[in-house]
Amino acid sequence: QSALTQPASVSGSPGQSITISCTGTNSDVGGYNYVSWYQHHPGKAPKLMIYKVNNRPSGVSNRFSGSKSGNTASLTISGLQAEDEADYYCNSYTGINTYVFGTGTRVTVL
């Protein structure tokens, strides 16, 4: 199972909105509504930001939203803040209890 494809980096100024794409295939992103997104600050535990495409866990800011169209899922961060600077990973179910992560995107707040 190959990693899902994400842009290596995305940047934006404070207050702006950015979108991170996550492209897979009919066997993962396109085949299931089980895409999740994780924020990872180096040296810390990853944090679940979005699950089942567009659901936010309790405590996650509503500035984070998810969507999916065909084989591509997206994470949008609106009102970009300095603390949003981190690595972001998508993850998709691929069937029979298996999952795959994306390649990861470094978000930089200018």
Added chain:
Amino acid sequence: EVQLVESGGDLVQPGQSLRLSCVTSGFDFGDSAMAWVRQAPGQGLEWVGLITKKAFGEKTAYAASVRGRFTFSRDDSKTTAYLQMNSLRTEDTAVYYCARDWDWGLVYWGQGTLVTVSS
């Protein structure tokens, strides 16, 4: 308070074995699937696999890169998950995380334990 604490990481030589533990508290471990994720130095997150809850038969699933070498197990009485790693390779060098799989998302994570495979 939810806690997941991994331990057992060490420096080992290629071909050797290692067992990682993930001691948990603060959530219903028995009603949880437990996943393992790793991050090699300078690389992204890699899904290693998971073990379902007892009610679902403690079924296991593995990434192709570790299948046949790694084995997951769990002890619900100790609220602990285990990762047995055999025939370790240099490319298995990584920080290993355990996480609670809930509603198709990894909702709680540990801080990770470092495994280094080197001669």
